Structure formats: structure tokens, C-alpha cells
Amino acid sequence: MKKHQTTIFDIAKELGISKSTVSRALTGHPSVHEQTRDKVLKLANQLEYQRNMFSIGLMKKASHTLGIIVPEFSRSFFPQLIIGAQERAKEAGYNLIISQSDESYETEVSNAQVMLTHQVDGLLISITRETNNFEHLKLFQRKGIPIVFFNRVCDEMIVPKVIVEDQEGAFAAVEHLIARGKRRIAHLSGPESLSICKRRKAGYMTALAKHQVPFDEDLLVHYDLAINKVKIYVNYFLNLKERPDAIFCINDPTAIEAIRLIKETGLRIPEDIAIIGFSNDFVSSLIEPSLTTVEQPIKEMGRTATQLLLDQIDRDVADWKAPTVVLKTKLIVRNSS
Amino acid sequence: MKKHQTTIFDIAKELGISKSTVSRALTGHPSVHEQTRDKVLKLANQLEYQRNMFSIGLMKKASHTLGIIVPEFSRSFFPQLIIGAQERAKEAGYNLIISQSDESYETEVSNAQVMLTHQVDGLLISITRETNNFEHLKLFQRKGIPIVFFNRVCDEMIVPKVIVEDQEGAFAAVEHLIARGKRRIAHLSGPESLSICKRRKAGYMTALAKHQVPFDEDLLVHYDLAINKVKIYVNYFLNLKERPDAIFCINDPTAIEAIRLIKETGLRIPEDIAIIGFSNDFVSSLIEPSLTTVEQPIKEMGRTATQLLLDQIDRDVADWKAPTVVLKTKLIVRNSS
DNA sequence: CTGTTAGCGCATTCAT
DNA sequence: ATGAATGCGCTAACAG
Numbered sequence: 001m002k003k004h005q006t007t008i009f010d011i012a013k014e015l016g017i018s019k020s021t022v023s024r025a026l027t028g029h030p031s032v033h034e035q036t037r038d039k040v041l042k043l044a045n046q047l048e049y050q051r052n053m054f055s056i057g058l059m060k061k062a063s064h065t066l067g068i069i070v071p072e073f074s075r076s077f078f079p080q081l082i083i084g085a086q087e088r089a090k091e092a093g094y095n096l097i098i099s100q101s102d103e104s105y106e107t108e109v110s111n112a113q114v115m116l117t118h119q120v121d122g123l124l125i126s127i128t129r130e131t132n133n134f135e136h137l138k139l140f141q142r143k144g145i146p147i148v149f150f151n152r153v154c155d156e157m158i159v160p161k162v163i164v165e166d167q168e169g170a171f172a173a174v175e176h177l178i179a180r181g182k183r184r185i186a187h188l189s190g191p192e193s194l195s196i197c198k199r200r201k202a203g204y205m206t207a208l209a210k211h212q213v214p215f216d217e218d219l220l221v222h223y224d225l226a227i228n229k230v231k232i233y234v235n236y237f238l239n240l241k242e243r244p245d246a247i248f249c250i251n252d253p254t255a256i257e258a259i260r261l262i263k264e265t266g267l268r269i270p271e272d273i274a275i276i277g278f279s280n281d282f283v284s285s286l287i288e289p290s291l292t293t294v295e296q297p298i299k300e301m302g303r304t305a306t307q308l309l310l311d312q313i314d315r316d317v318a319d320w321k322a323p324t325v326v327l328k329t330k331l332i333v334r335n336s337s
Numbered sequence: 338m339k340k341h342q343t344t345i346f347d348i349a350k351e352l353g354i355s356k357s358t359v360s361r362a363l364t365g366h367p368s369v370h371e372q373t374r375d376k377v378l379k380l381a382n383q384l385e386y387q388r389n390m391f392s393i394g395l396m397k398k399a400s401h402t403l404g405i406i407v408p409e410f411s412r413s414f415f416p417q418l419i420i421g422a423q424e425r426a427k428e429a430g431y432n433l434i435i436s437q438s439d440e441s442y443e444t445e446v447s448n449a450q451v452m453l454t455h456q457v458d459g460l461l462i463s464i465t466r467e468t469n470n471f472e473h474l475k476l477f478q479r480k481g482i483p484i485v486f487f488n489r490v491c492d493e494m495i496v497p498k499v500i501v502e503d504q505e506g507a508f509a510a511v512e513h514l515i516a517r518g519k520r521r522i523a524h525l526s527g528p529e530s531l532s533i534c535k536r537r538k539a540g541y542m543t544a545l546a547k548h549q550v551p552f553d554e555d556l557l558v559h560y561d562l563a564i565n566k567v568k569i570y571v572n573y574f575l576n577l578k579e580r581p582d583a584i585f586c587i588n589d590p591t592a593i594e595a596i597r598l599i600k601e602t603g604l605r606i607p608e609d610i611a612i613i614g615f616s617n618d619f620v621s622s623l624i625e626p627s628l629t630t631v632e633q634p635i636k637e638m639g640r641t642a643t644q645l646l647l648d649q650i651d652r653d654v655a656d657w658k659a660p661t662v663v664l665k666t667k668l669i670v671r672n673s674s
Numbered sequence: 675c676t677g678t679t680a681g682c683g684c685a686t687t688c689a690t
Numbered sequence: 691a692t693g694a695a696t697g698c699g700c701t702a703a704c705a706g
Contacts, residue, residue: 002398002458003481007699018677023701031675048476050453054394055699058682061339063391065455073416074619083410083437095451098435100420114432116387118402121339139385144340256623282411286593288625344683355693360685368691392683395698678705689694 067115084302146312169329170203289335404452421639483649506666507540626672
């Protein structure tokens with residue numbers, strides 16, 4: 001049973017002064033007699049006084065809380081990113097409400113709703129693989145609540161975004177495969193709707209073109225990022241008349257699953273088929289063979305996105321151009337290529 | 338710039354009725370004319386009205402928000418657990434504020450502070466490896482805010498707890514090693530202060546005793562769970578005059594690191610040294626050799642802890658015995674043993 | 675330096 | 691079925 005929480009009135013009554021004075025003492029207002037302040041602070045401490053966010057939020061119309069919505073939580077990518085976001089938020093005196101949409105559009109909409117109800121001062125979001133309608137996010141704009149996209153961004157909304165050099169990273173990965181003598185390089189991509197996939201695909205195409213490796217459309221496949229489906233596409237690749245000698249996967253989880261499946265068939269990695277992922281997930285260095293992948297600064301992405309959000313919150317006029325910050329990627333060569 | 342948020346007053350004014358009526362219509366109060374209700378609902382929808390949590394919280398003295406504090410976030414264990422907690426919370430109409438203390442006592446205290454300020458209706462917590470003082474949590478009790486511990490619990494506080502059959506799981510693991518013919522079984526444990534470590538150690542001891550395998554105190558080591566320190570203890574084990582032929586590790590991350598280190602030395606796993614972990618982390622099946630481990634129902638733990646918290650919130654009188662729920666564990670035998 | 679007053683948005687009594 | 695009035699805890703504007 002929740003007990004009575006001490007209020008400034010309790011302190012005021014006890015000390016025989018007005019609650020305004022107590023409030024002033026507590027918030028560090030300069031014009032308060034030092035003795036009074038000390039007495040208040042001491043009693044507040046003793047009574048384990050706790051400011052009530054509701055009343056303050058009601059007054060100030062600010063919650064000092066940011067929301068973050070991520071599509072999933074089970075791989076290390078988003079949790080790590082959240083750590084970065086949380087760090088930066090905390091430094092700035094903001095709290096973070098986290099929710100994950102489980103790759104479901106419905107859940108994402110509902111989570112956004114929750115963020116709104118909780119009066120977040122701003123929203124960080126990476127959309128699900130199935131999000132095509134952005135009404136629930138445009139609502140934030142209409143309400144004047146700033147948004148920042150990261151990782152999986154929405155192209156049609158003009159808000160700050162944080163992405164990485166997807167195209168450059170993909171380019172480096174594919175060029176590396178070519179340098180290893182691979183010529184039939186497949187690309188197992190994600191949903192075409194995600195711009196992140198478009199950019200990585202562009203890097204793939206560019207690398208092929210630069211080195212005069214002909215593009216074979218049989219070797220380009222899109223899938224919905226449901227890990228259990230990787231099997232279908234790996235089988236498809238392996239059963240092609242001309243089997244690919246490398247697969248550039250859209251992300252590390254996909255690549256790891258591909259490695260697992262290919263190992264089962266007895267094919268050698270990387271001799272028969274090389275595999276490259278994207279992200280440098282924690283697991284990538286642990287599996288056998290260790291995974292060649294494109295590293296992205298995950299925590300940094302979280303920090304940067306949060307900073308962009310804070311920038312918007314501080315800025316009263318929203319008449320500035322929405323920046324898109326692009327972070328560096330780096331090819332990490334391991335044993336799978 | 339945050340725009341004016343529509344309030345019930347805006348709706349009332351627009352419709353030429355009183356805000357009480359609007360409030361009643363919105364909350365589904367029975368005694369309101371159907372036509373009025375429809376008009377209100379329609380306009381509210383049109384104006385994209387959003388209830389203001391602050392004012393409601395201020396009135397009802399309930400935030401309909403739960404807090405969860407976990408010691409870390411980078412391995413899959415806690416994120417998965419949080420998914421379970423979030424599911425159950427959502428079903429019950431509660432939101433979840435998540436924070437991670439980065440295995441730092443200081444941060445944990447500060448996070449608890451934040452939860453208090455945010456007026457959470459209840460707190461779920463798994464303590465850091467260095468938490469020995471529980472004043473910050475007892476404060477919740479004094480304020481009448483329910484707490485539930487999970488995974489890493491505090492023995493000295495009488496509140497509901499969710500743990501798994503640590504002792505039984507550890508027993509099964511060690512018994513399995515003995516069945517495999519291992520006799521010098523080491524145990525790399527965590528901080529002695531964590532009861533979870535005590536229980537797993539108890540299982541280890543019991544299994545040895547049951548099978549008349551003499552206990553050698555050289556083979557029992559406690560460490561602080563900082564992964565980079567695993568190296569020290571693995572080296573210690575390997576350099577003993579009589580090298581152990583198996584290591585039962587306190588958790589999967591530890592075991593995975595141990596495998597990595599032992600592979601570097603050229604020793605064979607499991608022939609020279611068998612390794613067993615605890616948790617069945619996502620990675621465990623992917624590494625080489627795949628890790629034998631004790632599975633625990635992670636999501637279920639999150640759900641159960643949340644349920645116990647909701648139980649307390651609903652219950653007005655707190656005069657019932659704090660239950661400790663113990664979930665089942667299961668040995669998963671793979672190639673490392 | 676301090677007290678008084680008003681009001682943030684809403685649910686809820688008490689009237690009507 | 692509806693309106694008017696009250697108060698949740700706090701800060702800020704206005705008096706002293």
C-alpha cells in the first residue's frame with residue numbers, strides 16, 4: 001500500500017513557513033535566507049522528500065523524459081545503441097523510456113501512443129521491418145514533439161537522422177571479396193522498403209561495377225529479416241546452376257545463420273563460399289569461422305541521435321534544416337572471407 | 338517547439354458544454370447522453386486529443402508505470418528478460434521504464450532515485466555485482482512502493498523474488514561432467530556476495546559429494562564477473578600442478594570467454610578440458626564447440642517478476658508473506674562437455 | 675527575503 | 691444528464 005509521500009507543504013507546516021519558501025529553497029533559488037534553506041534541506045532529507053514529477057510536469061509542460069523505440073531487442077545491436085543513448089540523455093538530465101516493437105507495425109504504433117501519453121519531450125526511433133505508414137510519427141511533428149530517426153530511417157519525413165556509411169561499408173565489403181578472387185558474389189538483402197537496405201545494395205552494385213564484375217540478378221535476393229527464413233535463401237543460392245562463391249549478408253545475424261547452414265552442408269568457408277556480414281555484433285568474433293563484417297559505431301549512434309534530439313528540444317524555432325549525420329564504418333576482416 | 342496540446346477544455350469550449358461532461362464522455366462514464374458522447378469522441382479524435390499523464394497522475398497518485406533496473410545490457414540475458422517483463426506489463430496496462438546500472442553501485446542508486454522521481458508504481462530489480470548496501474531499495478519499502486527482485490536478489494530484504502533452480506541446475510551440470518568421466522572439476526564462480534553464486538556453488542558441492550569426488554579448494558575460484566579477468570583465472574587453472582579436466586562456469590559469457598582462451602592454448606575441448614556454462618544465452622549454440630549449459634526460462638522470469646509486482650500493487654494490505662518463485666532449469670548438453 | 679495567489683489538466687464530489 | 695467547484699503538488703508572478 002502506497003504511503004503518503006511528503007510534500008513541500010508538509011515541510012512548510014513543520015517549519016512554520018510558507019510552501020513557496022520551501023519550494024524556493026529546494027530549487028536553489030538565490031533569494032532565500034541561508035538558515036532557512038539549511039533548515040528546509042535538512043528536514044527534506046530527513047523526511048525523504050521526493051519531488052513529484054507530475055506536478056512539475058504539469059506546470060512546466062516538460063517531462064524531461066525521452067522515448068526510444070527499437071524494432072527488436074534480442075540481438076546486441078539495439079541494446080548497445082540504447083546504452084549510448086541513455087548515457088547522453090543522463091548527462092543532459094533526461095530520462096529514457098525504452099520500448100521495443102518486436103518488428104511489428106501494430107506494436108510500434110501502440111508504443112508511439114504510449115510515448116505520447118507519457119509526454120516524452122522527444123522521440124528516438126528505428127522503425128520495424130514492416131513499417132510503411134508513418135501517420136503515428138507524423139502526429140509527433142504535428143504536436144511539435146521532436147523526432148530523430150536512427151539506423152532504420154524514414155525517407156519521407158524531414159527530421160534529423162543518424163545513419164552510417166552503409167554504401168561505403170558495403171562497397172568495401174564487396175571490393176574485399178573481389179580482391180579475394182570471388183566473382184559470383186551474392187547479396188542477401190533485407191526489405192526493399194528499408195532505405196538502409198537500398199544503400200547497402202547500392203554499395204554492392206557500385207563495387208561490382210567498378211571491378212567489371214557482371215551483375216547477375218539471380219544473386220540478389222531480398223528477405224524480411226525473419227531469421228528462420230534465411231534457410232530458404234541460402235538453399236536457393238546453393239542450388240543455383242552456378243553457385244555463388246560469396247554471400248554479402250545484410251547484417252550479422254543473417255550472416256551468422258548463413259554460416260551455420262552452410263557448415264551443415266559440408267561446404268568450406270571461405271574457400272567454397274565466403275560470407276560477410278554488417279554490424280560487427282558481439283557474436284561475430286566468437287563463431288567459427290569468425291565473421292568478416294563491417295563495423296559501425298553503435299553506441300556512438302545512440303549518443304549522436306540523442307544529441308540531435310536534445311538540440312531540437314533546446315531550439316525554440318524549428319526553422320533549421322534537419323541534419324542527417326552519417327557515421328563512419330570500417331571493414332573488419334576475419335576468417336569467413 | 339512544442340505546440341499547444343488539446344485539453345478537455347478545448348473540446349468543451351468548441352462543443353459549448355462543460356469540461357466535466359467531456360471528461361465523463363472520455364472516461365466512459367455511464368451517465369452521459371449518447372449523442373454528447375459521440376460528439377465528444379469525434380472531436381477528440383479529430384483534434385488528436387491525448388490524455389495528460391501528469392494531471393491524471395497527480396490526481397490518482399498512480400503513474401501506471403513500472404520501473405526495471407538491470408545490472409547490464411550488453412549480453413542477451415537481461416534484454417530478453419525485459420521483453421518478458423514488458424509483455425506482461427503491457428497486458429496489464431502498465432508501461433515500463435528501463436534502466437541499466439552498468440554493474441555500478443553508484444549508478445544503481447541514481448537509477449533508483451530516478452524511478453522514485455518518476456513515481457513508478459513498482460520496481461523490478463536485479464542488483465549489480467557490487468551492491469552490498471540496500472538503503473536505496475529499502476527507501477521504496479518505506480514509501481510503500483512494492484519491489485520484486487529477480488535473478489540477482491537481495492537476501493536481507495523480505496520482498497517477492499524470482500529465481501531459478503540454481504542449485505539443481507548446477508548439480509545437474511556437475512553430475513553430467515562426472516558421468517563423462519571428469520574428476521577434477523573446477524568451478525569459476527562470481528562474487529561470493531551474490532546469493533545466485535552461493536546457490537550454484539552449493540549445487541556444485543552437492544554433486545561432488547554425492548559421487549564421492551573429493552573437493553579440492555584449489556579448484557574453486559570467485560571472480561567479479563568482469564569478463565576481461567576470466568583470463569587470469571583460466572591461466573591459474575591451466576597452470577595448476579594437477580590441471581582440472583573440466584570447468585563449470587558461473588554463466589555463459591564466462592564460459593564462452595574460457596572456451597576462447599583455452600582454444601588459444603591448443604588444448605582440446607572437451608577431451609582435455611570440458612566447459613559448462615549457465616543460462617543458455619543465444620550465443621551458446623553458435624560458438625565452436627557449442628556450449629553445454631543450464632537453460633533457464635529467461636522471458637518467463639521477466640513475466641513472473643512483473644506479475645508478482647502487479648499482485649502487490651493490486652493488494653492494498655501488504656500483510657501477506659513475500660513469495661519466492663523458483664523456476665525450473667534444464668541441462669542442455671552440447672559439444673563442450 | 676518571504677507570503678499570497680493563481681493555475682497547470684483532469685476526475686470527482688456536490689449540486690441542479 | 692450536466693455544470694460548478696474542489697484539489698492533486700508544485701512553481702511563478704505579484705505583493706509586500
